[in-house]
Amino acid sequence: MDHKQLGYFLTLAETLHFARASEQCHVSAPTLSRQIKQLEQELGTELFIRDNRSVRLTVNGKAFVDYAQATLAKWRQFKGQCQDSAGPLTGELSMYCSVTATYSFTYDLFAVFRKQFPAIELNLNTGDPAFSINHVQTGKEDVAVAVAPSHLPQGVAYLPLGKSKLVIIAPTMDCPLSELINSHLNTPSLWEQLPFIMPEHGVLKERIDAFCARQKLTPKVYAHVSGHEAMVALASLGFGVACVPQIVLEQSPFLNQVQHLEVEPKGSLEEIEIGLICKQKRLQDPVVSALWQCATQLFSNPYS
Amino acid sequence: MDHKQLGYFLTLAETLHFARASEQCHVSAPTLSRQIKQLEQELGTELFIRDNRSVRLTVNGKAFVDYAQATLAKWRQFKGQCQDSAGPLTGELSMYCSVTATYSFTYDLFAVFRKQFPAIELNLNTGDPAFSINHVQTGKEDVAVAVAPSHLPQGVAYLPLGKSKLVIIAPTMDCPLSELINSHLNTPSLWEQLPFIMPEHGVLKERIDAFCARQKLTPKVYAHVSGHEAMVALASLGFGVACVPQIVLEQSPFLNQVQHLEVEPKGSLEEIEIGLICKQKRLQDPVVSALWQCATQLFSNPYS
DNA sequence: TACTGTATTTCATTTTTTGAAAGGTAAAAT
DNA sequence: ATTTTACCTTTCAAAAAATGAAATACAGTA
Incomplete structure (x- = not known):
């Protein structure tokens, strides 16, 4: 029996849903399913009653919630105690x-x-x-x-x-670029004409390259930039469109000066x-x- | 953290000797060493002080003995409780x-x-x-x-x-066979002349065959027998020499009617x-x- | 200086774990 | 009645982790 399994168990006991619990635990559903089964086997008792519609705790399962929580709490406590006795880590x-x-x-x-x-x-x-x-x-x-x-x-x-979706942003301010976008909205030819602000290196660049390849699109590159935050700034100033993690955009002071461009099909820009x-x-x-x-x-x- | 590791830890805490503890736990010494180290890393503290001469518990290690024992006891208790509530297994x-x-x-x-x-x-x-x-x-x-x-x-x-050594036994009673043995004791030619009682199948037969092959010895087979216990009986009656697990011999009512024959080099008959x-x-x-x-x-x- | 006893590393192998895809099942929707 | 939907489990090939034999390292001892 493994603390990992206790964590899986508690998450499942809370969600009562294998798919959601497995996501929370950062494992696949099969893995969660097997780990729970193994735990049950080791205990010699069923912890959950599952039919294809629902997952419920058994009586022993309910008792095991307490056991698992207590066990993990004890462990944390012991660990803390070890740190204390060792003097603060410097x-x-x-x-x-x-x-x-x-x-x-x-x-x-x-x-x-x-x-x-x-x-x-x-x-x-x-x-x-x-x-x-x-x-x-x-x-x-x-x-x-x-x-x-x-x-x-x-x-x-x-x-x-954590994860973040990628979004494509363009300036909202009046400028040649925003006119171009408004006039060609939803036409495939739009993408051919947009100037791109590309990251110089890294996974983000790979994602955009892959996206363009899939769309059979050779982007006009306006500028290469290092650093996600700077790309938002340049885009907001009308230099071109940029692809940035949503989380970067959300934190940006220029959030209100840019608009999203939808990509078709949705999700073809894989999140990072x-x-x-x-x-x-x-x-x-x-x-x-x-x-x-x-x-x-x-x-x-x-x-x- | 894993219950297996708690077991390893407790064994080592008792023996204070990696080689012996690893044997008790049925794993190799490197495995034990690594598992303990991993446990220490997970806890963020040393559990043992080891130099190449000795292994001692640290202060935290001593505390962890209690923790580990309590944890395993709780686990057993919970498991037992599950059984009880489920009604006796039939x-x-x-x-x-x-x-x-x-x-x-x-x-x-x-x-x-x-x-x-x-x-x-x-x-x-x-x-x-x-x-x-x-x-x-x-x-x-x-x-x-x-x-x-x-x-x-x-x-x-x-x-x-468990394990058992293999021993070769011969009758002690007066009979042509025991005379043969006494007269040729410690001469290599003895083995060529001994009548063997061989097991019919199984690992024991394989071991004996392997032993004979290594000794470049073609045994005279007197009889094939199924079942270890019967071989002791036949050997004690003077039918021939037999190779049986020591544990079978120890339990045999004929223990006093047979003698051991030493094999050279010792250990060339691998234990089972x-x-x-x-x-x-x-x-x-x-x-x-x-x-x-x-x-x-x-x-x-x-x-x- | 060689030897012995012991813990640990290295490394090739075996075992275990993993997740994608397929499978299975039962309610809900059409 | 049939399709769709939701979702747990199995299968299977691939990736990761654990394993132990042998090598290594190290410190007493002869």
């Missing part, structure tokens, strides 16, 4: 992330981390997430927030923090996932491990 | 094993099983362990005690119960391992699973 930790991340994902993370390890000095550097992996691999930074690449390099640990990365080896370092565990607690597994 | 279970096994390995097993599941009817059949795997595979028996083969067939679950086997699929059956879990508890993991 040291330095360097982190690289985008400006937007500091407003969103890492904002909560820093709060928790600071509270739990007030003596660790944090060294925060912001920049284009496209460089995150490189900075971490070269050892320039301990950890970084990165857009999840399709294939992680070996030896790099990854922890998902944002995560924490770190050289596997660096996780041995107690300081790095401390941050990682805070992040795990906060983002990965509501229970555990 | 059904029938068929088992095949050697006569010797009923005196040794399964004796304790039956005691525990009976106490925990008094309503399950046990159907016990004894015979030559060479047939165990076949009986289980064909579904003739639910579970069986077998001599561990070098390669288990797919779909068969196996649980080690005895285990419980069962069709993987049959483990789904609560009744079979019940026995299996009793056996696990008793033989596999002192803590868990």
Whole structure:
């Protein structure tokens, strides 16, 4: 029996829905189904009654909710107790992330981390997430927030923090570009004529390239830019259309100066996932491990 | 965090010796070492202080002994509670094993099983362990005690119960055979002349064949016999020498009527391992699973 | 200096876990 | 009555993790 399974169980006990619970736990439904079954087998009793319509807790299942919660609480308590007796953890930790991340994902993370390890000095550097992996691999930074690449390099640990849709934005202000857009709205030829503001590197660039390829579209590139936030600024000024993570847009001071362009079919611009990365080896370092565990607690597994 | 790890930890905390603890836990020393390290990492604290001479518990380690014991006790308690509330488990279970096994390995097993599941009817059949795997595979028996083969067939679950050395025995009574042995003691030519009582099938036969091959020895086979116990009887009566598991000999009423023959080099007759086997699929059956879990508890993991 | 006892690393292999897709089932909608 | 929908489970091929033999590292001891 595994704490992971207790987390799965509690999530399922709450949602009473395999698909939703599995999503919350960041695993597939089959995995959740099997883990629960294994737990039941190990206990020698059914925890849920499931027919194809519904999932309900059995009597033993209800009792196990208490057991699981108590067990996890005890574990957390013991862990905390170990930290205390060891004296506060000190040291330095360097982190690289985008400006937007500091407003969103890492904002909560820093709060928790600071509270739990007030003596660790944090060294925060912001920049284009496209460089995150490189900075971490070269050892320039301990950890970084990165857009999840399709294939992680070996030896790099990854922890998902969240997802964001990609949106295409154009200026709302009066300018030649907005006229062009208004006159050609919903005509396929529009896309051929739009000047694009492209990211220089990174997963975002890959996504846009893939999107264009699928649409059989050769974009007119107006400018290459490094850093998601700057792309919003340029787009709002009428330089061209840009593709940015929705979360970046939401935080932008220029939010009101841009409009969305719909893409057809919807979802053909695959959303990106944002995560924490770190050289596997660096996780041995107690300081790095401390941050990682805070992040795990906060983002990965509501229970555990 | 895993209950398996708690078991490893407790064993190591008791022995304070990786090699011995790993043996008790039926894993290799590297495995134990890594699991402990992983546990320590997850807890964010050292549990043991090890230099190459000694292993000692840290302060946190001592506290974790209590934690681990309490956790496992709670788990067992909860499991028991589930059984109770479900009403006693009933059904029938068929088992095949050697006569010797009923005196040794399964004796304790039956005691525990009976106490925990008094309503399950046990159907016990004894015979030559060479047939165990076949009986289980064909579904003739639910579970069986077998001599561990070098390669288990797919779909068969196996649980080690114990090991036994193999010994070669000869009659002590006055007879042509014992004279032959006494006159040729320690001469290599002795082995060529001895009449062998060979098992008909099974792992034991394989071991003896392998031994003979290594010794470049073509044994004179006096008789083929099915069933380990019978071989002791025949050997004691002067029919020939036999190779049997030490544990069979120890239980035999003819123990005093036979002598050991030493083999050179020592250990060239590899010892056998005895285990419980069962069709993987049959483990789904609560009744079979019940026995299996009793056996696990008793033989596999002192803590868990 | 060689030897011994012991914990840990390395590395190739085996085992386990994983998720996409397919399957199955039963209510709801047409 | 048939199709659609919702959703849990199985299958299967691929990826990841765990495993142990052998090598390594290290510190006392002969």
